[in-house]
Amino acid sequence: MSGERAGAARDGGGAASSVPLGSAPAMIVPAIDVRNVTVHYGDVLALDNVSLSLAPGRIYGLIGMNGSGKSTLFKTITGMLRPDRGTVALAGQQPALARKAGAVGYVPQSEDVDWAFPLSVRDVVMMGRYGHMGISRRPKAADKAAVAAALARVELTDLADRQIGQLSGGQKKRAFVARGIAQGATILLLDEPFAGVDKRSEGTITTLLRELAAEGATVLVSTHDLNALPKLADEAILLMRTVLLQSTPAEVLKPENLARAFGLDVTAGDAA
Amino acid sequence: MNPLDFLLEPLSYDFMVRALATSVTAAIVCAVLSCWLVLVGWSLMGDAVSHAVLPGVVLAYVVGAPFAVGAVIFGFLAVALIGIVRNTSRIKEDAAIGIVFTTLFALGIVLISITPSQTDLNHIIFGNLLGVSWADLAQVLILGAITLTILLVKRRDFTLYAFDATHAHAIGLNPKVLGAALLGLLALTAVVALQAVGVVLVVALLIIPGATAYLLTDRFSRMLVIAPAMSALAAVTGLYLSYYLDTASGGMIVLVEGCIFALVYLFSPTQGVIGKRLGARKRQRMLAAQ
Numbered sequence: 001m002s003g004e005r006a007g008a009a010r011d012g013g014g015a016a017s018s019v020p021l022g023s024a025p026a027m028i029v030p031a032i033d034v035r036n037v038t039v040h041y042g043d044v045l046a047l048d049n050v051s052l053s054l055a056p057g058r059i060y061g062l063i064g065m066n067g068s069g070k071s072t073l074f075k076t077i078t079g080m081l082r083p084d085r086g087t088v089a090l091a092g093q094q095p096a097l098a099r100k101a102g103a104v105g106y107v108p109q110s111e112d113v114d115w116a117f118p119l120s121v122r123d124v125v126m127m128g129r130y131g132h133m134g135i136s137r138r139p140k141a142a143d144k145a146a147v148a149a150a151l152a153r154v155e156l157t158d159l160a161d162r163q164i165g166q167l168s169g170g171q172k173k174r175a176f177v178a179r180g181i182a183q184g185a186t187i188l189l190l191d192e193p194f195a196g197v198d199k200r201s202e203g204t205i206t207t208l209l210r211e212l213a214a215e216g217a218t219v220l221v222s223t224h225d226l227n228a229l230p231k232l233a234d235e236a237i238l239l240m241r242t243v244l245l246q247s248t249p250a251e252v253l254k255p256e257n258l259a260r261a262f263g264l265d266v267t268a269g270d271a272a
Numbered sequence: 273m274n275p276l277d278f279l280l281e282p283l284s285y286d287f288m289v290r291a292l293a294t295s296v297t298a299a300i301v302c303a304v305l306s307c308w309l310v311l312v313g314w315s316l317m318g319d320a321v322s323h324a325v326l327p328g329v330v331l332a333y334v335v336g337a338p339f340a341v342g343a344v345i346f347g348f349l350a351v352a353l354i355g356i357v358r359n360t361s362r363i364k365e366d367a368a369i370g371i372v373f374t375t376l377f378a379l380g381i382v383l384i385s386i387t388p389s390q391t392d393l394n395h396i397i398f399g400n401l402l403g404v405s406w407a408d409l410a411q412v413l414i415l416g417a418i419t420l421t422i423l424l425v426k427r428r429d430f431t432l433y434a435f436d437a438t439h440a441h442a443i444g445l446n447p448k449v450l451g452a453a454l455l456g457l458l459a460l461t462a463v464v465a466l467q468a469v470g471v472v473l474v475v476a477l478l479i480i481p482g483a484t485a486y487l488l489t490d491r492f493s494r495m496l497v498i499a500p501a502m503s504a505l506a507a508v509t510g511l512y513l514s515y516y517l518d519t520a521s522g523g524m525i526v527l528v529e530g531c532i533f534a535l536v537y538l539f540s541p542t543q544g545v546i547g548k549r550l551g552a553r554k555r556q557r558m559l560a561a562q
Contacts, residue, residue, distance in 0.1 A: 078442040100444035108438060117311060117435050118492045127432050131443035137428035163490040183443065 029092040031056045031187050031218035032077060037086030039072050046072040048242045050086070054220060056186070059213045061233035061249060062222040064261050068239045070222040074189055077220075078106055091186055098187075102131045105180025107173060109191040115165030121175050122160040125150055128183030143182075150182035154208060170201020177208060188212065190221045194228065206232050226253060282515045290409050291401045295507040295525060297416040298468035299477060303503035304423050305461050306482030307495045308454060312434045315479045316366065317351070320373035321455065322462040322474040324350030326380025329396055329466065334387055340415055340463050347459025348452075350376055377471070399470030399522035401511070412464050419460045422453070424496075430454060431492055468507075469522035476526040477503065484533045487543040506532055 032054040039047040047069045054060055064070050075081040076088060079099055090098035098104060105128070128150070129143040139147075151157045154174040159167060167175060173193045180188050188209070194202050202225075209219050209232070221232065229236055229249045236252035238245040240261045245252055252258075282288040309318045325343035332342030350372055357368040384393040395403065404412075423430070432440050433450040440447045458478075465474040481499035488498055510525030517524075539547040 078438055080438060080441045096444060099442055102443060104442045106439055106442040118490050118495060119435060127439060130432060136425045
């Protein structure tokens with residue numbers, strides 16, 4: 001990862017001035033730099049001139065209604081979608097290069113995963129290493145060690161040989177976070193990680209994400225759980241096809257701000 | 273008759289040796305591919321592509337090109353047409369698949385009817401295992417080896433594609449290329465299996481082994497062993513049965529495949545309708561004994 005950082009520093013500088021809150025030093029290159037991105041699905045406008053600048057080492061909560069473009073934003077960052085207009089830079093690099101280097105880790109929404117798929121927890125975590133492997137993706141000692149370390153990190157070592165669907169809701173999320181850790185991802189995207197997860201597991205995952213952020217990872221979490229936002233995130237992003245507000249969770253959670261994204265009669269807590 | 277003679281007697285005929293080699297090769301290649309097809313949810317697509325290659329094979333025969341070339345072209349044509357109908361009209365995917373593959377299949381039948389040397393081509397539809405020539409066998413072996421090699425070397429990528437295409441994007445792989453490769457291999461496999469069981473029954477070899485293995489294990493790596501082993505066993509058993517019972521060889525192989533699936537469906541220790549209950553009762557008894 002250090003190589004990417006070095007590469008990132010070269011063409012950095014100017015972009016960093018847009019880092020919000022002034023908390024990050026001015027020379028730090030944003031980990032995710034989205035500029036004027038517009039995405040259409042056919043005639044439907046999904047993202048309208050979105051600009052975001054996310055600093056390394058911080059957790060960002062992404063909130064917005066269903067259809068506000070959260071998934072579209074994730075797809076644009078993971079490379080599933082090409083924006084019609086605008087640019088994305090990841091870890092200061094062309095997005096394709098950053099992805100190839102393994103910078104982007106992704107934790108899918110529960111409903112997007114086939115939990116009956118015949119893979120063990122270890123198999124899933126090993127998929128994080130594929131970008132570092134040869135053509136047939138045969139794991140080497142270093143890959144196995146990285147997977148073992150990632151499993152230990154998320155405390156799933158004992159369950160590593162279970163079929164992936166035989167984990168609890170929280171354990172499933174941790175398995176996918178472990179995949180990102182084994183990958184060496186510096187950018188971690190989590191799509192609704194707390195849906196169907198009990199409060200205790202939510203706490204465990206939050207602690208894990210805070211540790212990863214403290215080590216320099218940039219974490220972007222889309223969530224409906226507004227109550228948990230202040231504990232989880234350093235900053236919150238309010239999305240409604242465009243970025244309405246990027247600020248502290250406390251500021252974003254003010255009723256008058258939420259009303260802009262969710263409609264007037266919605267109070268914090270059950271905005272989903 | 274002693275058991276050894278029972279097994280060896282059919283092999284004294286060259287045509288039976290060729291039939292055995294062809295059907296086992298086709299069974300193994302189809303079975304390996306079927307592991308992904310059942311997990312991606314492409315069973316119907318397998319049905320469609322295996323039927324839609326028919327006009328391609330006939331046209332390849334007419335112009336003297338390798339069957340595989342015509343099959344792959346029409347395989348992709350079918351998938352493209354299905355995508356176009358689904359995406360640009362209110363017709364749902366299952367209907368789009370049904371419309372496209374039956375139309376292409378019908379085109380194949382019409383082409384056969386206007387092409388001289390009809391006997392030869394009609395075998396494509398129902399298979400003609402006992403009439404396989406050495407040249408046919410060589411083609412099946414070469415195509416089978418190519419397909420199997422690609423599938424096994426790239427097996428982890430195909431599994432990643434089937435399980436989590438978004439992650440494939442996120443680490444810079446191209447899932448569209450992987451999906452297209454899987455479809456191309458599907459068309460090649462259809463050609464391999466045409467000789468054995470014919471266009472109509474290829475889909476059985478492309479679905480049943482993977483589905484059977486899926487009911488027996490929670491590990492994809494084990495599915496890749498169980499499915500071809502089960503399918504090869506079915507091919508050998510079906511061929512011998514057809515020899516001694518004097519029945520259609522392709523049909524017999526598929527019948528055996530179906531019977532094995534039925535047994536596994538009922539008695540698989542973890543997933544079987546009856547086996548699951550038996551296992552649970554056994555565990556209860558063991559607990560009670562303690």
